[in-house]
Amino acid sequence: MSESARGGNPAPPRRERLRGRLLVGQSGGPTVAINSSLVGIIHEALGYAEIEGIYGMRSGILGGLREEFVDLGKENPATIEGLRYTPSAALGSSRHKLTPNDYDRILQVFRAHNVRYLCLIGGNDSMDTARRLEELGSTAGYELHVMGVPKTVDNDLVHTDHCPGYGSAARFVALMVRDTSLDTIAGALSTPVKIVEIMGRQAGWLTAAAALAKEGQEESPPDLIYVPERPFSIERFLADVRQTCQERGRCVVALSEGVHDEAGNFFAAMSSATDAFGHRQLGGASVYLSQLVNDELGLKSRFEKSDTLQRSMMVCSSPVDLNEAYMVGRMAIRHMMEGISGKMVTLVRAPGPGYYCSSGLADLQQVAAAERLLPDEYLDERGHPTAAFIAYATPLLGGLLPPYTQLAGYPVPRLPGD
């Protein structure tokens, strides 16, 4: 890996490194890869005498405030290794947002345990927390090295080619859409419409991955793809579904949970449904639109609403993703040992035809403040993913999907009866 690829200038090697404990936390929505980053951090940290203990925070930064630590150095090495293939966040997670009211307490805890190195694995919010803690140390004159390790199935962090966790979730989405589409095709005579709802409130990266189920065949499902980067119109949606059914005898829709109209209204706001007890029914966009297709178009429709399964189904994980998640964990420690702090490790894709990815660095501040949506070059005029997106995403899934075959279907000529 070249120095320039790291995205920053590492400090010159220090004669003597700061001695102290390393604290690790996992935040936000878990993924199948977030434990791989944890293992990378632990494995690398075990190689430095200056790191006098590796503690894990329970439930992200909440565990810091509550002083709920576990001693990761005491774990069986086979347990740690096994976490690379165990989904979800082994330390537990939270979405606690650190406020200035928390600063005294967290500093007190860090001092008491001589925490000198801190790694937070997470998305934007976690990077913001990491940034605050880095500043807190500087302001208080308490030497603390902080490093962010990226993780999000949303793939919406800036200054990194992609985010650990995304490739595996994208692989799940592609497999889910491909398999459920085949089911829809087989039964299209009775139920021609299928709406598959996909995670991503603001960014359509995960929904766009549904296009990988096409495997290069434009006529293959999903037939329609709706990402939040384009305004959603119920009228246009219904017209699209009707037309697709007329042309192809079926319509498989990949729908982002975050689609909204021009004014920014989500479906939860659009639908004011209540049941007999006065409870609001919140099934999500796919439930609502599926019913609408039934009622307005007279076409039988089903929906597929996998929830956290999208980010947790290990059997769908991308080996490329798991390996990169492990690598960014290791690199976070290596950079801290070089005296670097206040950065997030990034993934840097080498130019060229093959896929090769190394790591780099970005300022926590810059990462925390921004969100990366699908760029225009990845969406065509209909809002469907372009060939450029397919080229971008395919290697992240660990390559192509396992092959299926399809009957050529040689028709038998009809015969007159006797």
Place this chain on the structure above:
Amino acid sequence: MSESARGGNPAPPRRERLRGRLLVGQSGGPTVAINSSLVGIIHEALGYAEIEGIYGMRSGILGGLREEFVDLGKENPATIEGLRYTPSAALGSSRHKLTPNDYDRILQVFRAHNVRYLCLIGGNDSMDTARRLEELGSTAGYELHVMGVPKTVDNDLVHTDHCPGYGSAARFVALMVRDTSLDTIAGALSTPVKIVEIMGRQAGWLTAAAALAKEGQEESPPDLIYVPERPFSIERFLADVRQTCQERGRCVVALSEGVHDEAGNFFAAMSSATDAFGHRQLGGASVYLSQLVNDELGLKSRFEKSDTLQRSMMVCSSPVDLNEAYMVGRMAIRHMMEGISGKMVTLVRAPGPGYYCSSGLADLQQVAAAERLLPDEYLDERGHPTAAFIAYATPLLGGLLPPYTQLAGYPVPRLPGD
């Protein structure tokens, strides 16, 4: 395989077998294994000179009525072989119920193409169709050999130890519940409840498979399991969820889509929700109950509603299931070549500690008329699956799930601040 295991007395070998075409159809909901049965049928049929062509019906028996046949003998052998790992029904499916009005037409088509052998792959309804066609041949004096090949993720056919398709769907359910449970545990501080909805309108076999996610640990999720074989009470459900959250800090629920109250009311009937446009919202039991947990218990709840993914996700398939599906396909042809007709091939588990399964035969008539629910010995007083069910189901999934590890979590003693 012993003769007695076949469940019938094969006719003595015929000096000369009937010559004619073999017609194959797939019916009902597709599975990951139904194409394996098709391949088994094709592979076996290729070995008999009397079978003068292998035709596939498009969309089940509808293809018979419409004379929509494809010539499977012309397909590339690699395409056929690849179907063993391709989910859904390659020939298309339908749920058309044959009526006496159809009889003349179907007989006309069979005569025109000299169809003498017929295999239908499907569940109860398909076995009923097969039975009618067998009778039709007898009544009309048209020699037609008919064999049923079982397929259903519901596992509700009688006279067979289990049904091809079930093991793979059960494996999906176990993996889904295990993975999404780990996600729930990690985020239980903010969202402690997860309701996972599982297929099966009448029979709880697939929902019961969620218990395999426990891997023998009683305290592991799923915490609550509701099958249709036991009456469902919303009040008891809410009390169960509340108590589980108090005791375990989280509650993962495996919920059959078919749960109903003492009077037999499903949720679709219980909920009369309409939206602003007057459309009924049908999200299913999990959507409804998830909202109820939020509103009535003040506990944040999510739901997981995979739809046909449960029966189509090839990456979750059980190799045992795929192999058995292939075997019953082959055996259907072999038995027809022995002169047997009007039967369904069954799976017969050998007694003893290991798992070994051969095939047998059952009368189409008996299979078509009945439905096998979970027997009492497989459900305890709470309606949760027993150890006997676990022993029954485990080998069908292709054995244990891939291992995960869990931190021992050695607590770090709290220290006084400075």
